[in-house]
Amino acid sequence: MTWLALVVALASPLPSPSPPPQHFDALISAGHEGRPASCIRFPKRHCNLGASGERQWTPIVADEVARALRADGFTVAREPADFDGTFEVKTAAFIHFDGNNRPCSTGASIGYHDSSSSAAARLWRGVYARYFPFRFMNDNFTDNLRDYYGFRQVHASAGALVIELGEITCPAQRQWLAPRLKWEGDLIAYVLKMLIAKK
Numbered sequence: 001m002t003w004l005a006l007v008v009a010l011a012s013p014l015p016s017p018s019p020p021p022q023h024f025d026a027l028i029s030a031g032h033e034g035r036p037a038s039c040i041r042f043p044k045r046h047c048n049l050g051a052s053g054e055r056q057w058t059p060i061v062a063d064e065v066a067r068a069l070r071a072d073g074f075t076v077a078r079e080p081a082d083f084d085g086t087f088e089v090k091t092a093a094f095i096h097f098d099g100n101n102r103p104c105s106t107g108a109s110i111g112y113h114d115s116s117s118s119a120a121a122r123l124w125r126g127v128y129a130r131y132f133p134f135r136f137m138n139d140n141f142t143d144n145l146r147d148y149y150g151f152r153q154v155h156a157s158a159g160a161l162v163i164e165l166g167e168i169t170c171p172a173q174r175q176w177l178a179p180r181l182k183w184e185g186d187l188i189a190y191v192l193k194m195l196i197a198k199k
C-alpha cells in the first residue's frame with residue numbers, strides 16, 4: 001500500500017456492520033414460512049416449524065394482507081419467517097396459528113413487546129372478536145408472544161403484533177378457519193390501514 005492509499009483508507013468511514021433500516025408502511029411476515037431451509041442462516045434461533053398445517057396457511061393470509069395493502073397504494077415488506085436486516089415501518093404483523101398438545105385449550109391471541117403496541121392490539125382484538133367464535137386469550141399469554149424474535153428486527157411506530165388467528169390443533173377452530181384464510185387477510189389489512197392512517 002502506498003502512503004497516499006493509506007491516507008485515503010484511513011479517511012474513509014468505517015464500514016458499518018449493520019446496513020440502515022429499510023422503510024415501508026407495513027411489514028407482513030408469514031409465521032414459519034421458508035423453514036426449515038432458512039434455519040441454517042440463523043443458527044441461534046429455535047427452528048420452530050409451527051403446528052401441523054400452520055406453514056401452509058400463514059403465507060395464504062400474509063399474501064392477502066400484502067395484496068390488499070398494496071392495492072390501496074401502501075408499501076409492504078412481505079417477509080417469510082426468517083429475514084435479514086432491520087425495518088422502520090408504521091405497522092407490522094407476524095401471522096401465526098396456535099398449536100397445543102391439549103387440543104382446544106387455547107384460541108386466538110395477540111403478542112407485542114411493549115405498551116407502544118397496546119393500542120394496535122386493542123384495535124385488532126376489537127375487530128376480530130366480533131367474528132371469532134372461540135376463545136380469545138389474554139394479550140401476551142405466553143412469554144414467547146411478548147419476546148417474539150421478529151420484534152428485534154422491526155421498529156413499528158404504530159405497533160407491531162404477533163397475530164395468532166386461532167388454534168389450528170382444535171378441530172372446531174380449524175374447520176372454522178379453513179374457508180376464511182383470505183378473509184382473515186383482508187380483516188388484518190383493514191386494521192393495519194387504520195393504524196397507518198393514524199400515524
Ligand SMILES: [Zn+2]
Nearest residue numbers: 031050096097
Ligand atoms: Zn406459529
